[in-house]
Amino acid sequence: MTRWKIVAGAAAVLLFIAGCSAFALVWRPTIAAVASPSPASFQPDLIRRGRELAAIGNCNTCHTAREGRDFAGGLPVSTPFGTIFSTNISPDPDSGIGGWSEAAFRRAMRAGVDRDGHHLYPTFPYDHFTSISDEDDHALYAFLMTREPARAPARANELSFPYDQRWLIAGWKLLFFRPGTYRPEPGKSVEWNHGAYLVEGLAHCGACHTPRNALGAERTGASFSGGEVDNWQAYAINTRSPAPVHWDREALISYLRQGWHADHGTARGPMAEVVRNLSSVPASDVADIATYMADVFGPSPAGQKEPPAIQSFAGPPGDPGAAIYAAACASCHESARPLPYGGVDLARSTAISASDPRNLANIVMSGVQPVAGESSPIMPGFGDSMDDGQIVALLTYLRARFGKGPAWTHVEDIVKQARQTQTAYLQPSLGPQNARADAAQRDKP
Ligand code: HEC
Ligand code: HEC
Ligand code: HEC
Structure with missing residues (x-):
């Protein structure tokens, strides 16, 4: 047998094996x-x-x-x-x-x-x-x-x-992709394990809240470090959370099940739809989710509980953002009217302490829509009454006055994009006492 025939024969065998394994993988x-x-x-x-x-x-x-x-x-x-x-x-x-x-x-x-x-x-x-x-x-x-x-x-x-x-x-x-069923963590409570089972599995919280790599897979080792969905930031919900007030179990239960908490404000955008669904499930499931997530958020860093009370801060003389805030926002957000009908003190809003102003731009453009047939929080959308320049000035001012962290960059681009991608999201129902399961979810015999 000539040498090239041996080489060709070996190559054919290898190709055949490779073909079979590719087929086994795909088929x-x-x-x-x-x-x-x-x-x-x-x-x-x-x-x-x-x-x-x-x-x-x-x-x-x-x-x-x-x-x-x-x-x-x-x-x-x-x-x-x-x-x-x-x-x-x-x-x-x-x-x-x-x-x-x-x-x-x-x-x-x-x-x-x-x-x-x-x-x-x-x-x-x-x-x-x-x-x-x-x-x-x-x-x-x-x-x-x-x-x-x-x-x-x-x-x-x-x-x-x-x-x-x-x-x-x-x-x-x-x-x-790592298939496999949930393995309970020994040493953790039944509630914690059930919460972890739901959060990591069925509730797929990480699908939005975990950053993804170039091929769209969730990055390992970065669970809950913040992701994005539909031009909304799904904030970090672990120890890297930008929230001005620490999230504890009690706050999570209230936010996840009734859509708001006095220290944190309301859920909006894609999260409003998550909360709307959670308002129709047994309280124990949501409590278990909160038990697990409170552990993921970690203990409260010393001294973080209370954000500074609202201080007068007029901004630099002639700051157009300060003037817009005073005229269009302060009456509701400094009214001391309790949540959810009053607006939260903006120093408590994660939207203003987040790494970019995307969610804030979305909220200012679209407002908070009322829930049909219920008394629910309402905020008008300002997309029609303010131009991009005014919104940019307002966002920049809000960050300087109420936010944690350095001034935002690319605010113009983000406002422009928020205007292009405005979507109306359903707001959550206010808590289980009002919860009407969606028609789609109703039991049939
Ligand atoms: C984030 C959006 C999203 C969520 C949440 C979601 N799905 Fe889907 N699902 C999809 C998409 C998109 C496809 C189509 C994927 C494709 O074409 O390859 C799909 C496909 C499927 C399929 C395959 C159907 C077919 O005809 O091939 C099933 C079954 C399914 N989903 C069930 C569910 C169930 C049950 C739930 C809730 C527990 C759920 N999905 C939640 C987006 C979602
Ligand atoms: C479809 C995408 C999506 C899914 C799924 C999702 N979230 Fe969210 N989540 C978001 C977005 C977007 C925001 C920001 C909403 C806003 O600005 O009001 C958010 C906000 C939050 C916040 C508020 C954080 C803060 O500091 O204000 C918490 C807590 C939270 N999500 C927890 C969860 C948990 C727990 C789950 C699973 C049960 C979950 N999320 C599933 C998209 C999602
Ligand atoms: C008619 C009253 C009203 C006006 C006017 C108003 N808001 Fe609101 N706003 C609300 C209510 C109610 C909510 C829902 C409760 C909450 O989350 O604070 C809200 C929510 C928000 C949130 C989300 C806070 C959070 O993290 O939960 C932000 C940010 C916000 N408003 C900013 C503004 C800005 C900026 C303006 C002025 C351009 C403004 N609002 C004008 C009533 C109002």
Whole structure:
């Protein structure tokens, strides 16, 4: 045998092995379609727990488009790589997951693979959902399978090459995805462990609050150090929190379940939707989340509890920002009217002590919208009555007067961007006493 033949033979064998391993990595079998299970086959208690779990997991937030049918998908989720549309997870047999067995559903939640064996984009936060218990997946399945089936075929994603190649997700998973169920931390309380299980898994708090790397994976070792979503900053919610007042367990319970706390103000933007969902779940689940998160925030640094009381500070003579604040904001934010109807003393607002003014610009532009049918906090939006220059002057003044940290840079660009991306978000309901579960979440037999 000539030498080149041996080399070519070896190369062919190697190529074959590489091909097989790539195939094994990428290929996932189809799971056969089943007839949609009858809603009557699920116990009401199981469906009710499924509803609560779906609220903790924000399934409705991503899978129900504005004005769209419940869980019918079609919501555009923007990512740095393009727009991905959520899919229909109502039990329609053709366009939804009506034909999915529980095993197929569990594989999607655990491994990010659809019934046909395609890899799913991690915009669907299965990197968190992977740790959900069998029992909880079972309840979620029961809840989804008892919703109203809605016919709504998937919309094509708007991704550029190579991100539109689904098989490449297999490589992403190899690099960044760590499947596995939650392992309780010995030595911690039952409540702490249940909170950790929810926060790290179903509630996927890190999906927004953890910074991501260039390929869109959450950075290891930077959990809860601050991320971004839809042109909002999801602040650091660990020891690096920029909040002027330390977050303790009691404040977290109030903020997460009723949407506000006197020392911290209200939840807005994407967080308002999270809180709105949490207002409809049992108090014990939210209390456990708060127990775990209070530990993540760490103990209060000495002397941080009280921010300085409001001091008179007129700003430099002729400061246009000071004049706008006095005319448009002070009457509500220095009224001493209790929260949530009065505006918080702005020295307590994380928005003003954050590393950039994005959220502040969003709030000033859009205000705080009232919740239909309830008495709720209201702040007018100033996007229409102020031009960019006035808002820039106002933000710069607020930072100097009330903020912690150095003056912000690029304020002009951030204000311009806030104007372009203004989205109206639903505000949370004020607490469980008012909580009406969304129609989408209501129990059915
Ligand atoms: C941050 C947004 C987001 C949240 C929250 C979310 N999903 Fe999704 N989900 C998506 C997107 C986007 C897709 C489509 C991914 C793709 O096309 O690769 C998806 C796909 C799915 C699929 C696969 C459906 C199919 O036809 O392939 C299932 C099942 C699913 N989600 C269930 C859930 C459940 C259950 C919850 C709540 C526990 C949930 N999702 C929460 C964004 C989300
Ligand atoms: C969809 C993205 C998203 C998810 C999921 C999310 N957050 Fe947030 N969160 C935000 C944004 C954005 C803000 C800033 C809101 C604002 O400025 O009012 C925020 C604000 C907060 C704050 C207030 C911090 C401060 O100093 O003002 C806390 C506390 C918080 N989130 C905790 C959580 C917890 C706990 C979870 C999981 C149960 C969670 N978040 C899930 C986006 C998210
Ligand atoms: C009609 C009363 C009213 C006016 C006028 C008003 N606000 Fe508000 N504002 C509120 C209420 C109520 C809230 C919700 C409670 C809270 O979070 O402080 C709020 C919230 C805020 C927040 C979020 C605080 C936090 O972290 O929770 C900021 C920042 C803010 N307002 C800034 C301004 C600025 C700047 C102006 C002037 C351009 C202004 N507001 C004018 C009533 C008002």
